Amino acid sequence: GAVVAKEVLSDKFVGTLVTDFYAAYNFYDGPKQRCWVHMCRALNELVEKNPDLPDVARWKSAVVDLYHRAKESVTAEHTDLERSCLKASFELELLALCRPYVGVKTAVQRVLAERMEEFIGELFTFVDNPAVPSENNAAERAVRPAVVARKISGGSRSARGSKTASILRTLFETWALQGRNTVDACREMITAAANAHAVTPG
Secondary structure (H helix, E strand, O other): OHHHHHHHHOOOOOOOEEEOOOHHHOOOOOOEEEOHHHHHHHHHHHHHHOOOOHHHHHHHHHHHHHHHHHHHHHHOOOOHHHHHHHHHHHHHHHHHHHOOOOOOOOOOOHHHHHHHHHOHHHOOHHHHOOOOOOOOHHHHHHHHHHHHHHHHHOOOOOHHHHHHHHHHHHHHHHHHHOOOOHHHHHHHHHHHHHHHOOOOOO
8 A cells, every 4th residue: 555655665766656546656746657558458448348339449549549649759859848848738638538528427438537637647747758658567577576476485474584585586676677797796795794794803
């Protein structure tokens, strides 16, 4: 929940938070980018559940087409001002697609339309800042090996073991992302810790 997210991020995280639509991340006051892969998946599920409603398929296609155009804009050369204007333009266009269904209880598009309206300021951050991805796939790929390992091993079966496993995985994954040799980095850390605690003869 939000307690864990706050503990992990605390005051140390500075940057754009790229997440799905889980409410636990709502506390963060900094810039956010909500995941379009999750949104597109939800749109596809909506169409699959309503095969007899062609308007739903057309609406989904219009939203996804807008997203693709936003993605294409990132690859073009733009000034900072132009990118801000493009972001605002995409937001207005998406709102125009959503508003006919907002608050309409009989519309099957209502839930997703209201979700997009609620998070409209966090859907096109990647347009304004091309360094920000439009989805959180990298984060999900990063945690997948840990989840698979936990499933295979049955878990650490103790709070101390879980904490140790989390710390070790955090260290090794961070070193790998930094392009460092993980074995060498581990050896350096252990050596530095040993030297720091060494007792110097008087």
